[in-house]
Amino acid sequence: MKLLVLGSAAGGGFPQWNCNCAQCAGVRAGRRGLRARSQSSVAVGGPQDWVLVNASPDLLQQIRAHPALQPARSLRDSGIAGVLLSDGQIDHTTGLFMLRERTSRLPLWCTDPVYEDLTQGNPILRVLGHYCGVERHRVTADGATFGVPGVPGLQIRALPLWSKPAPFSPHRAAPVTGDNVGYLFENPASGRRIFYAPGLAEIDATVREAMRASDAVLVDGTFWTDDEMIRLGLSRSSGRDIGHLPQSGAGGMLEQLAGLPASTRKLLIHINNTNPILDEHSEQRAACTAAGVEVCHDGLEIEL
Amino acid sequence: MKLLVLGSAAGGGFPQWNCNCAQCAGVRAGRRGLRARSQSSVAVGGPQDWVLVNASPDLLQQIRAHPALQPARSLRDSGIAGVLLSDGQIDHTTGLFMLRERTSRLPLWCTDPVYEDLTQGNPILRVLGHYCGVERHRVTADGATFGVPGVPGLQIRALPLWSKPAPFSPHRAAPVTGDNVGYLFENPASGRRIFYAPGLAEIDATVREAMRASDAVLVDGTFWTDDEMIRLGLSRSSGRDIGHLPQSGAGGMLEQLAGLPASTRKLLIHINNTNPILDEHSEQRAACTAAGVEVCHDGLEIEL
Numbered sequence: 001m002k003l004l005v006l007g008s009a010a011g012g013g014f015p016q017w018n019c020n021c022a023q024c025a026g027v028r029a030g031r032r033g034l035r036a037r038s039q040s041s042v043a044v045g046g047p048q049d050w051v052l053v054n055a056s057p058d059l060l061q062q063i064r065a066h067p068a069l070q071p072a073r074s075l076r077d078s079g080i081a082g083v084l085l086s087d088g089q090i091d092h093t094t095g096l097f098m099l100r101e102r103t104s105r106l107p108l109w110c111t112d113p114v115y116e117d118l119t120q121g122n123p124i125l126r127v128l129g130h131y132c133g134v135e136r137h138r139v140t141a142d143g144a145t146f147g148v149p150g151v152p153g154l155q156i157r158a159l160p161l162w163s164k165p166a167p168f169s170p171h172r173a174a175p176v177t178g179d180n181v182g183y184l185f186e187n188p189a190s191g192r193r194i195f196y197a198p199g200l201a202e203i204d205a206t207v208r209e210a211m212r213a214s215d216a217v218l219v220d221g222t223f224w225t226d227d228e229m230i231r232l233g234l235s236r237s238s239g240r241d242i243g244h245l246p247q248s249g250a251g252g253m254l255e256q257l258a259g260l261p262a263s264t265r266k267l268l269i270h271i272n273n274t275n276p277i278l279d280e281h282s283e284q285r286a287a288c289t290a291a292g293v294e295v296c297h298d299g300l301e302i303e304l
Numbered sequence: 305m306k307l308l309v310l311g312s313a314a315g316g317g318f319p320q321w322n323c324n325c326a327q328c329a330g331v332r333a334g335r336r337g338l339r340a341r342s343q344s345s346v347a348v349g350g351p352q353d354w355v356l357v358n359a360s361p362d363l364l365q366q367i368r369a370h371p372a373l374q375p376a377r378s379l380r381d382s383g384i385a386g387v388l389l390s391d392g393q394i395d396h397t398t399g400l401f402m403l404r405e406r407t408s409r410l411p412l413w414c415t416d417p418v419y420e421d422l423t424q425g426n427p428i429l430r431v432l433g434h435y436c437g438v439e440r441h442r443v444t445a446d447g448a449t450f451g452v453p454g455v456p457g458l459q460i461r462a463l464p465l466w467s468k469p470a471p472f473s474p475h476r477a478a479p480v481t482g483d484n485v486g487y488l489f490e491n492p493a494s495g496r497r498i499f500y501a502p503g504l505a506e507i508d509a510t511v512r513e514a515m516r517a518s519d520a521v522l523v524d525g526t527f528w529t530d531d532e533m534i535r536l537g538l539s540r541s542s543g544r545d546i547g548h549l550p551q552s553g554a555g556g557m558l559e560q561l562a563g564l565p566a567s568t569r570k571l572l573i574h575i576n577n578t579n580p581i582l583d584e585h586s587e588q589r590a591a592c593t594a595a596g597v598e599v600c601h602d603g604l605e606i607e608l
Contacts, residue, residue, distance in 0.1 A: 017363075017367045017368075017382065017402065017403075018380050018403075018405055018406065019380055020379055057401060060317065060362065061365060063321045064321075070321075070324075070332075072329065075325060075536075076322050077324060078321065094398065094401045097398045098321065099322075101315075101316050101322055121431065123426070123427070127394075166434075167434035232379075234380070
């Protein structure tokens with residue numbers, strides 16, 4: 001069993017379509033040390049059937065880049081056995097529209113608050129009802145383990161995270177439990193565990209315990225500094241304000257990851273185009289490497 | 305001024321993510337005579353500022369493929385001055401989500417029925433209100449000419465078409481005027497006109513007159529035969545049932561195009577992955593060529 005990194009960038013991708021910062025312009029121009037990245041998504045399972053975890057706007061490109069997701073066993077077929085959502089954000093859900101040609105209902109796992117957002121504020125799931133339809137399964141953040149039919153042997157557990165729901169959510173300003181979850185994937189056959197949390201503003205005791213129990217953690221790599229978007233004049237909100245713990249500084253992600261066992265593989269994912277760790281020659285990237293922290297790229301594979 | 309074909313395939317694109325028919329499998333395998341195509345969209349204007357006509361799910365890939373749409377005049381910038389919609393279908397509107405990082409409201413032209421569908425059944429425009437926002441302009445199908453600020457010299461006229469609204473529209477079963485429009489683009493400086501109608505089930509006197517008055521027509525190329533999807537076991541609906549005039553047969557698109565002046569450039573666009581004209585070595589493609597009808601491919605440019 002494996003985890004495939006389909007998309008390692010935050011919303012907008014890298015380069016972002018309308019951005020001409022040094023990094024976005026550089027990756028377009030093919031500058032060394034920069035690598036294009038599509039928007040946030042992973043697949044878990046294999047070798048033929050997979051759970052798609054988040055459905056990014058770049059999903060069609062990601063499927064083309066991973067022939068493992070296209071086993072081609074019949075005239076219309078896919079290796080995507082079902083979809084898990086960690087939240088209701090646009091960069092994690094717009095790809096659901098791209099799956100509308102399915103020949104059967106799309107099995108979909110999400111929490112109640114995410115289901116509400118995706119049937120009310122941005123009712124993608126109701127729209128899909130006019131195409132393939134959705135077979136929705138409730139994700140609870142009570143520690144219960146569940147599986148996805150078609151991906152035997154994979155055990156999944158959701159953990160509530162403190163982050164933010166999507167801007168169109170009625171509880172954007174007052175998040176509720178279940179707006180954001182992380183997933184702990186376990187393969188009992190190998191005894192291996194991977195923790196995945198692309199949006200994470202605080203690490204509480206439960207999340208820390210799950211991270212300590214994992215062989216690999218893929219966590220929020222959105223911003224290097226809390227005021228990154230403000231200093232660039234691109235936003236009035238800090239990283240923490242919009243639900244993302246920055247890597248640098250006191251209490252930041254690098255400090256948090258330093259508390260994990262040396263044997264734990266530590267990876268950053270969901271990286272914003274403004275983040276200097278995208279540049280392999282930057283001092284911030286060197287700081288990650290020195291801390292034993294990897295920066296995910298599209299196509300990275302991790303054994304489970 | 306130019307028209308750029310950004311995407312020449314119908315919904316799902318070519319190859320379609322979950323399709324393993326001979327054509328989709330062939331294009332994935334690099335078979336000669338087959339060329340990948342992204343989903344339906346064109347841009348009109350230039351050299352720096354353009355009107356995007358329909359916003360396909362493949363928009364980000366299409367922008368990357370056309371550096372002309374990225375003049376990079378400031379930190380955050382785009383050559384897309386505004387968006388025109390010909391209908392409210394998923395394959396013509398999902399790309400609007402990808403423009404959410406705009407630094408100002410997105411100028412958008414659509415008819416009232418399309419606006420209703422995109423604020424009610426699939427309220428993309430309301431969702432965008434939580435990001436960049438939309439500056440909506442009403443398109444009427446009364447013959448009035450309008451322009452798009454930022455694209456000087458381009459004159460646009462909408463023509464009502466008989467086709468079908470999106471499946472989530474309340475008037476799917478009983479279409480109303482404005483559910484679908486074609487666009488006539490005119491550049492008074494060159495005297496040239498292009499007619500664009502990617503979804504078209506019937507050609508009435510008004511449409512025929514606009515086509516006759518054009519130097520180039522880009523029209524619905526979805527299906528070769530009316531029962532194409534039924535024979536392949538992929539649908540229970542005929543092409544005409546879902547709003548697309550097939551190319552072959554009595555009253556079909558090739559017969560309609562034969563009535564135009566020999567000097568008119570005739571092109572098919574919005575081509576479904578099931579359509580044999582996608583294969584350059586097929587007899588159906590040969591029939592198009594013999595009739596003087598071209599099959600659009602992504603990247604095709606037409607002078608306006």
